[in-house]
Amino acid sequence: MPSTSLEKDLLEIPDLPMLLERLHHRLDDEKIQRQEFRSWVSDEVKAEFINGQVVMHSPAADDHNEATGHLYRAVSFYVDLHKLGKVRVEKALIGMTRNDYEPDIAFWRKEIANRFHPEMNVYPTPDLVIEVLLPGKENIKRDTVTKFADYASHGIPEYWIVDPKKKSVEQYLLSDTQTGTYELFKKVTINDYIESVLLPGFIISVKAIFDAEENALTIQKFLTNIKE
Numbered sequence: 001m002p003s004t005s006l007e008k009d010l011l012e013i014p015d016l017p018m019l020l021e022r023l024h025h026r027l028d029d030e031k032i033q034r035q036e037f038r039s040w041v042s043d044e045v046k047a048e049f050i051n052g053q054v055v056m057h058s059p060a061a062d063d064h065n066e067a068t069g070h071l072y073r074a075v076s077f078y079v080d081l082h083k084l085g086k087v088r089v090e091k092a093l094i095g096m097t098r099n100d101y102e103p104d105i106a107f108w109r110k111e112i113a114n115r116f117h118p119e120m121n122v123y124p125t126p127d128l129v130i131e132v133l134l135p136g137k138e139n140i141k142r143d144t145v146t147k148f149a150d151y152a153s154h155g156i157p158e159y160w161i162v163d164p165k166k167k168s169v170e171q172y173l174l175s176d177t178q179t180g181t182y183e184l185f186k187k188v189t190i191n192d193y194i195e196s197v198l199l200p201g202f203i204i205s206v207k208a209i210f211d212a213e214e215n216a217l218t219i220q221k222f223l224t225n226i227k228e
Helices: 003-011 016-040 062-082 137-153 212-227
Strands: 047-050 053-056 085-089 105-109 128-132 158-163 168-174 182-189 193-195 203-205
Touching (some): 016 047, 062 085, 062 105, 128 137, 137 158, 137 168, 137 182, 182 193, 203 212
Parallel strands (some): 128 158
Antiparallel strands (some): 047 053, 085 105, 158 168, 193 203
16 A cells, blocks of 8 residues: 555544554564564574564575575676675675565665675665565565565665566566555566666576576676676
């Protein structure tokens, strides 16, 4: 629901001031819980703080790990080769207004990445986020609904949702007409190619996300093209 419609609905509630006061107290408590979460979360566990709840992640299936690894390898190699910024995988905690996420893959342009420091453990909003779906209704909802809305509202320009089961990628960009929302830019499958808008010239086959040999050939092409 767009924020303007939500605001309109809220203004129709007679006891809105009391509701806002209760929400204010809940959010204050949530901030304390969030600080506690940050005090114990470590690189030994994958956990996120989402809408007041700590979400612990179980070990992922091999198809998820393989797709994440292949895509991270291709993106990070390309970004390093062209000195575009920095890429992190899985254990980079992204601090947003209310929630803390650990995206599967995140990219920051060099203007932001140049401010990173060795002791940094909470990262700013990325420029590109890639999530690889895990099975299960709650997992899928988290990436396609909760994070989808939060990433858009925080102005992350490009968001990919990778589905290892269907071997497909949905590529979303911020809407030109509706602030803080995504629009589907392209949906591609195993026989297609996908090109990033945020990473100039980054074009890979979808197969390279799911196939080790194709992934290696793709990285080899990146290196060949830079030499030519």
